[in-house]
Amino acid sequence: MITTEDIKHLAELSRMEIPEGEMEHLAKEVDSILGYVSQITGATGDMSREVPALHNVMREDTPENTPREFTEKLIANAPSHQGDYLKVKKILGGNSDDII
Amino acid sequence: MIDLKNLTIKKAHEHFSKKDFSARELAESYLKNIESKNPEINAYLEVYDDVLAQAGEADKKIASGNFDVLTGIPLGIKDNILIDGKKATSASKILAGYVAPYDATVIKKLKAQSAVFLGRTNMDEFAMGGSTENSAFGVVKNPLDISRVAGGSSGGSVAAVAMGGSLGALGSDTGGSVREPAAFCGVVGLKPTYGGVSRYGLMAMGSSLDVIGPVTKTVTDSEILFDAIKGADKMDSTTHSLNSNLKSLNSKTIGVPYHILEQEGIDPEVKKNFNDSIKKLQDLGYEIKDIKLPNIEYSLAVYYIIMPAEVSSNMARFDGVKYGLHVEGGKNLLEDYLKTRGAGFGPEVRRRILIGTYVLSAGYADAYYNKALMLRQKISDDFKKAFAEVDVIATPTAPCPAFKIGEKSDPLSMYLADIFTVTANIVGIPAISIPSGTVPAGDKNLPVGLQIMAPHDHEPFLFDLGKKFLGE
Numbered sequence: 001m002i003t004t005e006d007i008k009h010l011a012e013l014s015r016m017e018i019p020e021g022e023m024e025h026l027a028k029e030v031d032s033i034l035g036y037v038s039q040i041t042g043a044t045g046d047m048s049r050e051v052p053a054l055h056n057v058m059r060e061d062t063p064e065n066t067p068r069e070f071t072e073k074l075i076a077n078a079p080s081h082q083g084d085y086l087k088v089k090k091i092l093g094g095n096s097d098d099i100i
Numbered sequence: 101m102i103d104l105k106n107l108t109i110k111k112a113h114e115h116f117s118k119k120d121f122s123a124r125e126l127a128e129s130y131l132k133n134i135e136s137k138n139p140e141i142n143a144y145l146e147v148y149d150d151v152l153a154q155a156g157e158a159d160k161k162i163a164s165g166n167f168d169v170l171t172g173i174p175l176g177i178k179d180n181i182l183i184d185g186k187k188a189t190s191a192s193k194i195l196a197g198y199v200a201p202y203d204a205t206v207i208k209k210l211k212a213q214s215a216v217f218l219g220r221t222n223m224d225e226f227a228m229g230g231s232t233e234n235s236a237f238g239v240v241k242n243p244l245d246i247s248r249v250a251g252g253s254s255g256g257s258v259a260a261v262a263m264g265g266s267l268g269a270l271g272s273d274t275g276g277s278v279r280e281p282a283a284f285c286g287v288v289g290l291k292p293t294y295g296g297v298s299r300y301g302l303m304a305m306g307s308s309l310d311v312i313g314p315v316t317k318t319v320t321d322s323e324i325l326f327d328a329i330k331g332a333d334k335m336d337s338t339t340h341s342l343n344s345n346l347k348s349l350n351s352k353t354i355g356v357p358y359h360i361l362e363q364e365g366i367d368p369e370v371k372k373n374f375n376d377s378i379k380k381l382q383d384l385g386y387e388i389k390d391i392k393l394p395n396i397e398y399s400l401a402v403y404y405i406i407m408p409a410e411v412s413s414n415m416a417r418f419d420g421v422k423y424g425l426h427v428e429g430g431k432n433l434l435e436d437y438l439k440t441r442g443a444g445f446g447p448e449v450r451r452r453i454l455i456g457t458y459v460l461s462a463g464y465a466d467a468y469y470n471k472a473l474m475l476r477q478k479i480s481d482d483f484k485k486a487f488a489e490v491d492v493i494a495t496p497t498a499p500c501p502a503f504k505i506g507e508k509s510d511p512l513s514m515y516l517a518d519i520f521t522v523t524a525n526i527v528g529i530p531a532i533s534i535p536s537g538t539v540p541a542g543d544k545n546l547p548v549g550l551q552i553m554a555p556h557d558h559e560p561f562l563f564d565l566g567k568k569f570l571g572e
Contacts, residue, residue: 014457026454030455033512036401038401043395047471076199079423089435
């Protein structure tokens with residue numbers, strides 16, 4: 001049974017703020033979906049994992065683009081930037097410890 | 101006036117050759133149709149302002165005499181496929197203001213032929229849904245009955261074609277997102293072999309399942325669009341080139357897993373229509389075989405574990421830092437993440453992220469995710485065995501015709517609409533939905549689809565059978 005505590009924990013792991021009022025409803029929905037997919041735990045027989053036919057293709061780690069080919073376009077998509085740097089809030093100190 | 105109703109990609113190309121009308125005139129006709137129909141149907145999120153300029157370029161190419169089958173053909177593009185310099189949002193608030201910095205490989209290929217992009221089409225947010233009711237910008241209405249959904253997640257692409265708002269469109273299919281809406285709106289939808297079409301520039305949802313596919317009025321057009329976008333791409337290491345030797349092969353034997361039609365929740369009218377389709381195929385000379393796919397009953401559960409697991413990883417990139425929405429008010433970076441992701445993602449995306457996080461978390465990964473991967477293998481083995489006996493496999497595309505807007509408010513009941521389509525994505529094989537007539541639904545008759553699945557890279561089987569079925 002998925003509880004609102006579980007949803008709170010999963011939301012924390014997935015870095016999403018979920019309003020308190022939606023927790024109970026979400027717990028019910030997630031519980032019903034997990035209940036449905038749990039039927040696979042009943043599957044028996046020879047279970048093995050094979051290497052899939054497709055495999056990762058490696059390539060040389062060399063630059064494919066000319067310098068600054070995409071820089072302006074990529075930076076322009078950032079909500080906040082200064083020059084060529086993305087601007088973010090501090091990650092150390094403040095109140096961050098009690099959340100992490 | 102150009103007769104858009106009966107126009108196909110193939111016919112339009114012939115008209116261009118004969119100079120019956122120009123690409124510009126054709127684009128103008130579609131823009132006019134979109135202007136009158138889109139406010140109600142909501143198929144397009146944006147109609148581009150450079151459509152006539154694109155058509156002008158196509159006309160130059162046509163005038164030179166050296167042009168391609170898609171030159172000047174007006175297309176709708178799903179909002180999760182990147183076109184350099186155009187907005188792309190996956191119908192999500194979290195990508196507000198995002199402008200694509202490069203062309204997806206499929207777009208590059210279509211641009212090389214000077215196809216005309218009319219606009220970006222509406223969809224379920226990040227392609228998560230089967231009705232487009234999860235779009236942050238409103239539901240797409242079914243052009244054949246506006247009280248009903250157009251299906252999803254590529255509902256906008258399909259409705260655009262069905263309402264006469266484009267000659268063809270690109271959608272993406274992770275668990276049926278091209279085929280199910282195609283069935284609901286009476287058009288042709290193809291899910292190519294996994295890796296047959298490059299995913300470079302397609303926003304990722306379930307990376308081991310996603311594939312871009314064409315939406316068209318005819319099977320002939322489906323083949324034309326597929327041929328234009330397929331092929332190996334160094335930007336997507338899961339792509340491969342299709343074996344062209346298969347082109348001359350015809351399928352003769354059709355397998356029908358009759359046992360899966362006995363499940364609950366399948367509309368009796370859909371079953372009746374399916375049996376009529378099988379009869380028609382028999383009359384066309386195909387041999388029908390009753391086959392068993394012993395593990396197929398687990399397909400939907402396997403899908404709804406693997407897909408959200410991949411979703412929860414793929415959605416991690418939306419953090420309010422690199423692109424799109426940023427919600428103010430956090431005290432530090434973590435709070436910025438929490439607030440931005442909490443406000444930017446809609447309910448279905450949040451549900452799938454939570455479920456994916458659950459099935460991947462320590463203590464549950466073995467029971468859910470790893471078990472699902474093993475069953476995925478077993479389902480693939482079942483298909484391999486079946487394809488040793490038959491050339492293709494037939495099922496209905498969806499268990500019901502288009503449902504009413506708001507009818508499936510419980511997420512699980514919505515998932516059950518994917519019961520016939522998810523398997524092809526799990527196994528990676530190609531599948532097509534072709535219109536197979538109508539069934540009574542409410543006070544109307546609404547279209548349903550026949551789904552044909554073939555072994556990996558055997559798209560030619562699907563085109564050949566589809567053309568015969570539709571008399572093309």
